[in-house]
Amino acid sequence: xxxxxxxxxxxxxxxxxxLQEGFIKVFSQIHTFQNKGAFEGWIRRxxxxxxxxxxxxxxxxxxxxxxxxATSIQVREESVPSIVQAKQVVECIRLLPIGYRTVLNLxxxxxxxxxxxxxxxDIEESTSRSQYTRAKQMLEDILVxxxxxxxxxxxxxxxxxxxxx
Amino acid sequence: xxxxxxxxxxEELLKEKADQYKMYPSDKVWKGIHxxxxxxxxxxxxxxxxxxxxVGYYTFIEFITPxxxxxxxxxxxxxxxxxxSTETTTGSGNNKPAVIIPFGNPKQTAGSSTGSIAKQxxxxxxxxxxxEAGNTGVVINMDQPPQESAPAGxxxxxDNPILAFNQEAPVYDLDSRPVKKFWQPDxxxxxxxxxxxxxxxxxxxxxxxxxxxxxxxxxxxxxxxxWLANNAVYELPVPKQKRLGWQLTFTPTMNYRIWRGxxxxxxxxxxxxAPIIEGDPExxxxxxxxxxxxxxxxxxxxxxKTFTLKTGLLFNFTRYDIQAYSSSNSExxxxxxxxxxxIATGELTTYTRxxxxxxxAAENLHNQYFQLSVPLGLEVNLLGKDKIHxxxxxxxxxxxLLNRNSYLLTADYKYATEPSLVRKWNxxxxxxxxxxxxxxxLKWKIGPQLRYQLFSSYIQKYPIRENLYNYGIQIGVTKxxx
Numbered sequence: 093x094x095x096x097x098x099x100x101x102x103x104x105x106x107x108x109x110x111l112q113e114g115f116i117k118v119f120s121q122i123h124t125f126q127n128k129g130a131f132e133g134w135i136r137r138x139x140x141x142x143x144x145x146x147x148x149x150x151x152x153x154x155x156x157x158x159x160x161x162a163t164s165i166q167v168r169e170e171s172v173p174s175i176v177q178a179k180q181v182v183e184c185i186r187l188l189p190i191g192y193r194t195v196l197n198l199x200x201x202x203x204x205x206x207x208x209x210x211x212x213x214d215i216e217e218s219t220s221r222s223q224y225t226r227a228k229q230m231l232e233d234i235l236v237x238x239x240x241x242x243x244x245x246x247x248x249x250x251x252x253x254x255x256x257x
Numbered sequence: 258x259x260x261x262x263x264x265x266x267x268e269e270l271l272k273e274k275a276d277q278y279k280m281y282p283s284d285k286v287w288k289g290i291h292x293x294x295x296x297x298x299x300x301x302x303x304x305x306x307x308x309x310x311x312v313g314y315y316t317f318i319e320f321i322t323p324x325x326x327x328x329x330x331x332x333x334x335x336x337x338x339x340x341x342s343t344e345t346t347t348g349s350g351n352n353k354p355a356v357i358i359p360f361g362n363p364k365q366t367a368g369s370s371t372g373s374i375a376k377q378x379x380x381x382x383x384x385x386x387x388x389e390a391g392n393t394g395v396v397i398n399m400d401q402p403p404q405e406s407a408p409a410g411x412x413x414x415x416d417n418p419i420l421a422f423n424q425e426a427p428v429y430d431l432d433s434r435p436v437k438k439f440w441q442p443d444x445x446x447x448x449x450x451x452x453x454x455x456x457x458x459x460x461x462x463x464x465x466x467x468x469x470x471x472x473x474x475x476x477x478x479x480x481x482x483x484w485l486a487n488n489a490v491y492e493l494p495v496p497k498q499k500r501l502g503w504q505l506t507f508t509p510t511m512n513y514r515i516w517r518g519x520x521x522x523x524x525x526x527x528x529x530x531a532p533i534i535e536g537d538p539e540x541x542x543x544x545x546x547x548x549x550x551x552x553x554x555x556x557x558x559x560x561x562k563t564f565t566l567k568t569g570l571l572f573n574f575t576r577y578d579i580q581a582y583s584s585s586n587s588e589x590x591x592x593x594x595x596x597x598x599x600i601a602t603g604e605l606t607t608y609t610r611x612x613x614x615x616x617x618a619a620e621n622l623h624n625q626y627f628q629l630s631v632p633l634g635l636e637v638n639l640l641g642k643d644k645i646h647x648x649x650x651x652x653x654x655x656x657x658l659l660n661r662n663s664y665l666l667t668a669d670y671k672y673a674t675e676p677s678l679v680r681k682w683n684x685x686x687x688x689x690x691x692x693x694x695x696x697x698x699l700k701w702k703i704g705p706q707l708r709y710q711l712f713s714s715y716i717q718k719y720p721i722r723e724n725l726y727n728y729g730i731q732i733g734v735t736k737x738x739x
């Protein structure tokens with residue numbers, strides 16, 4: 093669960109604060125779990141909501157999302173290890189501006205719908221969609237620059253490097 | 258367009274890699290969770306036990322056991338010392354010299370000249386003290402005015418018949434520090450030197466023959482009485498006004514709250530997951546007052562007959578009841594937060610199974626607050642003389658919230674706990690009227706009290722302003738301590 097928080101947080105310290113707050117809620121409300129679904133899923137839902145609340149409380153989520161910010165991201169050009177490391181992908185996600193990152197995390201990884209994301213983040217559903225599209229584009233650029241993935245032009249398979257190994 | 262083709266692939270990759278990535282929290286996180294879930298209640302209870310223990314001990318010392326002055330009096334009472342063999346007394350800080358005063362009619366037998374026991378009785382004033390010159394004491398000649406009384410001055414017991422002619426009063430060795438009582442009427446040996454009964458023939462201390470002449474003279478008794486009166490007037494210190502008092506109070510209270518504002522901030526039109534329900538939340542919720550109590554320990558400082566300053570420590574248990582409904586499943590609840598100068602609106606999402614409207618079963622929730630306060634205030638005596646007084650009082654109380662178990666009304670009319678929205682420091686104020694009755698050093702009081710919390714129980718972000726208040730009957734007892 094710390095890795096879930098880490099994808100939303102600015103720093104590891106923030107992630108640990110989120111995790112602590114989330115688990116306090118989990119333990120204090122564990123009697124309300126009805127065994128109707130996966131326990132891990134229930135915990136994960138609480139943790140994700142806690143992360144969103146934490147970002148809102150610290151006014152981090154309201155920071156402007158600027159795509160220009162992403163273009164200035166320094167990407168290391170060193171050679172990619174033969175095995176794509178999960179850590180690298182996660183670190184690439186964390187390079188995204190917080191608004192993009194949050195939508196991408198919620199939609200692509202946590203599986204929330206755009207409507208649910210809109211409700212959680214107080215934004216329009218269309219905004220969620222557009223932010224996700226831009227987030228994904230930006231992440232692709234980062235992953236390519238990091239040589240974690242290759243563009244389709246170079247290989248017919250867009251994910252040739254990542255998936256083929 | 259090309260990217261769209263690989264949409265699912267990249268999402269799959271992201272999910273897979275994100276799930277593969279493992280991180281492990283530090284011990285600090287687990288300790289923080291443990292501390293939060295198991296708050297150190299021992300600290301609260303230990304503090305409360307220490308507080309009550311100190312109060313109880315002081316109560317025992319001040320209210321139940323005899324005071325120091327009464328102990329001193331009892332030492333001069335032969336009846337109270339009969340069973341004691343050896344007793345040492347320590348200096349009480351009073352530097353008045355020990356004074357031996359004969360009184361009553363010594364009944365000498367016909368054989369007094371042969372050493373029979375005299376029945377003359379004596380007072381020993383200030384037996385605990387020794388005069389500056391180191392004398393054993395001052396023996397009063399009743400024929401002389403008080404100012405002419407001569408000190409006995411370093412008289413050995415054997416040479417001091419005044420110490421011997423009385424068998425009914427204890428005899429003190431005033432040479433020793435602290436003073437020792439080495440002889441008492443039951444002839445119990447309590448020291449190395451026990452004076453033998455001697456006739457009243459030695460003129461050093463008192464003229465025994467003149468005592469004999471005075472035996473039947475009532476005027477002599479009157480003279481002695483007048484000497485005692487003079488001594489009381491001119492020699493005894495004038496007691497200082499006792500200004501400090503220690504007060505214990507207990508107040509059973511009825512507690513409730515005042516609500517202002519709405520569970521929706523005024524500039525919020527919609528909140529996700531929280532449909533607006535029109536109406537004043539005060540009229541839509543079902544809350545009821547509940548009993549609590551207040552325990553206090555105060556120090557009083559009397560400025561004059563009218564005004565008394567007061568400070569101390571108060572422990573308050575305040576609560577009210579919430580009639581709610583519980584559901585089997587916990588569900589999201591949205592707490593609306595006040596806007597940040599109209600720029601951004603906040604909200605918190607939490608989970609709860611308590612609702613205000615509808616549910617599986619009725620549930621009685623308790624909003625409880627445990628507070629520690631330092632009252633700073635004034636008591637004013639308005640009416641009364643001597644023992645009975647009527648007065649009013651008021652205090653301002655900086656307050657710290659020791660613990661709480663409180664439910665907040667959410668924007669969608671559910672009840673959820675959110676500790677981060679509860680205010681830790683607050684200020685209370687109280688007013689009271691009382692009638693007091695004084696018996697000796699104790700002053701009892703009883704009267705109504707009203708206490709009001711000046712700031713909301715919650716931080717400013719929470720749109721509802723809750724001010725707690727309670728009223729009760731305060732019972733108190735004050736002990737004059739100095």
